[in-house]
Amino acid sequence: MTRGVDPFDRLTPFGWRGGVAMALLLSLVSFLLVGYFTVYWRNADMDFMVIYNALAMNDGGAQVFFDHPAYLTILSVKAWFAGLHRLGLLDAWTLSAIPPASDRAAFDAAMTSAVHAGRVAALLTAAGILIAFAVLARCLVSDWRIAMFAMTAFTFSGGVQMHLRILRSEMIAASFCILSLMLLIVVARHASNARPLVIGLAAMLCMLGLTNKVHAILLVAAIPVLVLPFGSERGASAAFWRTSRAWAAVLVAALAAIIAASAAWPLLAAGFDPANATAAGLKPLLLGRFGIYQLALLGVIAACMVLYARLWRVSAAETLVALLMAVAGASLGLLSLDLSDDINDVVVVLNPLEKMITYVDAPEAAGSLSGAIGLLLSGLLGVIRRYTFVLQPSARPTVFLIWLIIPGIVVALRRGERQVALQAALLMLAVIGIDTLGVRRGLKVEYFVLTDPLIIIAGVILLERLADVSFSRFAYPIGATLLVLHVGISQAEPVKMALKRQGPETVCEWHDYYMPRLELPWCPPASPPRS
Numbered sequence: 001m002t003r004g005v006d007p008f009d010r011l012t013p014f015g016w017r018g019g020v021a022m023a024l025l026l027s028l029v030s031f032l033l034v035g036y037f038t039v040y041w042r043n044a045d046m047d048f049m050v051i052y053n054a055l056a057m058n059d060g061g062a063q064v065f066f067d068h069p070a071y072l073t074i075l076s077v078k079a080w081f082a083g084l085h086r087l088g089l090l091d092a093w094t095l096s097a098i099p100p101a102s103d104r105a106a107f108d109a110a111m112t113s114a115v116h117a118g119r120v121a122a123l124l125t126a127a128g129i130l131i132a133f134a135v136l137a138r139c140l141v142s143d144w145r146i147a148m149f150a151m152t153a154f155t156f157s158g159g160v161q162m163h164l165r166i167l168r169s170e171m172i173a174a175s176f177c178i179l180s181l182m183l184l185i186v187v188a189r190h191a192s193n194a195r196p197l198v199i200g201l202a203a204m205l206c207m208l209g210l211t212n213k214v215h216a217i218l219l220v221a222a223i224p225v226l227v228l229p230f231g232s233e234r235g236a237s238a239a240f241w242r243t244s245r246a247w248a249a250v251l252v253a254a255l256a257a258i259i260a261a262s263a264a265w266p267l268l269a270a271g272f273d274p275a276n277a278t279a280a281g282l283k284p285l286l287l288g289r290f291g292i293y294q295l296a297l298l299g300v301i302a303a304c305m306v307l308y309a310r311l312w313r314v315s316a317a318e319t320l321v322a323l324l325m326a327v328a329g330a331s332l333g334l335l336s337l338d339l340s341d342d343i344n345d346v347v348v349v350l351n352p353l354e355k356m357i358t359y360v361d362a363p364e365a366a367g368s369l370s371g372a373i374g375l376l377l378s379g380l381l382g383v384i385r386r387y388t389f390v391l392q393p394s395a396r397p398t399v400f401l402i403w404l405i406i407p408g409i410v411v412a413l414r415r416g417e418r419q420v421a422l423q424a425a426l427l428m429l430a431v432i433g434i435d436t437l438g439v440r441r442g443l444k445v446e447y448f449v450l451t452d453p454l455i456i457i458a459g460v461i462l463l464e465r466l467a468d469v470s471f472s473r474f475a476y477p478i479g480a481t482l483l484v485l486h487v488g489i490s491q492a493e494p495v496k497m498a499l500k501r502q503g504p505e506t507v508c509e510w511h512d513y514y515m516p517r518l519e520l521p522w523c524p525p526a527s528p529p530r531s
Helices: 007-011 015-036 044-058 071-086 104-140 144-155 158-163 170-189 195-212 214-230 246-271 274-279 292-311 316-339 343-350 352-356 369-388 398-414 418-441 445-465 467-471 475-490 492-499 504-514
Strands: none
Touching (some): 007 144, 007 475, 015 144, 015 492, 044 071, 044 504, 071 104, 071 195, 104 144, 104 158, 104 170, 104 445, 144 158, 144 445, 170 214, 170 445, 195 343, 214 352, 214 418, 316 343, 343 352, 369 418, 398 418, 398 445, 418 445, 475 492
């Protein structure tokens, strides 16, 4: 078959830049049709929570939402509102600027403008992340058409299509970790003098992701293992790292790590202080002490980095600098918590599992070994049901990619492509594991953004090594069908939310706790504000 009739060409008619632009344009159209103009209280959880905190902080008040803790989301919306106000584009930028609930028309108008501004912030955040994903996808694979498939699949994944029109913490948290993984895969395959700096950047991104949603700890824990099989002969240390000059770089890196870690130490001490953690309602997960599994995770990360160095001929000097840069990068990411300087954020971020266990649907069962195993098994069964799509449909089009990835792993093994098969298999195991834990929170469409990118990365690395499938006579109809299904199913949840007839009364269930200083016209008067 000639290049001109290659199904991959037919499936990417707009080229690379045109394809990226088209994906963003279609997302914008979807955002305007079923997102921006939707009544302001439709997605109150978490739109109201984030916007309330931004309004209160712009008014000189304190943050009151610490559940995830949505730290970067709240700060970015706070800054966005202030910026729009300075440009004369938003009057409702502080809590005091919101009219009283007794003036229903004025209240609705002010809240509508604030929510609209918040939704635009969500759209811009998602667009920036999508462009970054597209750039790194292009670095992951040699064929731009396969990178285009990855970008399209991510853009129209169920999670992204929901997050680009609502304010939630998962988008930033998961995407920062996924971009970190993609960076690490790229530098694992191609050595360079700057590789340790990229590793430091990846560590910082992971820590920033964790500051926005504690569930990112699952991705952070998986990344060191996922990167192990992505090394190559070209990934062996560059010449510089095998010279005596490399040890001077070790000294510089050590100094940087010491400075960064010293600056972050007060936050670490405060976050692991039993008094602070207990005051935040947390209980130690292991051995009656806080910080145990966090130290174990640091040990696993270091061990994986050393193992990677042994497997793929990375020099001792580069390995040491990479370890030190990881410490420096994570410390810098943690220091971002000083922007708001609230002990509650610090405690939640540094004790993520203790916080997560309070969310599960059966926290008492999770407290015992047998109960935890039972919850995991039931969660795994729930994941299998969802992956069949038939037994439990969902607004998750990447399920159909799983149907192709699993056979693709088998084909790769039969062809002797063991490394790529291992890469894809580990990615899928991570997906299954994280989704299994997510079932305990209903595995809502918003959580798909944590694992859908892993499915997509597994698919594109398999497709690159098995590219001859493009010459199959079924390639185009299967590809076109998947594309239509992917885009169509991704719109199911946004359309469903826009067309819901349910009123805003459910907001009253949590209004007093999450928005103590803002009365709502449809809720009874709030209780006295929390101090």
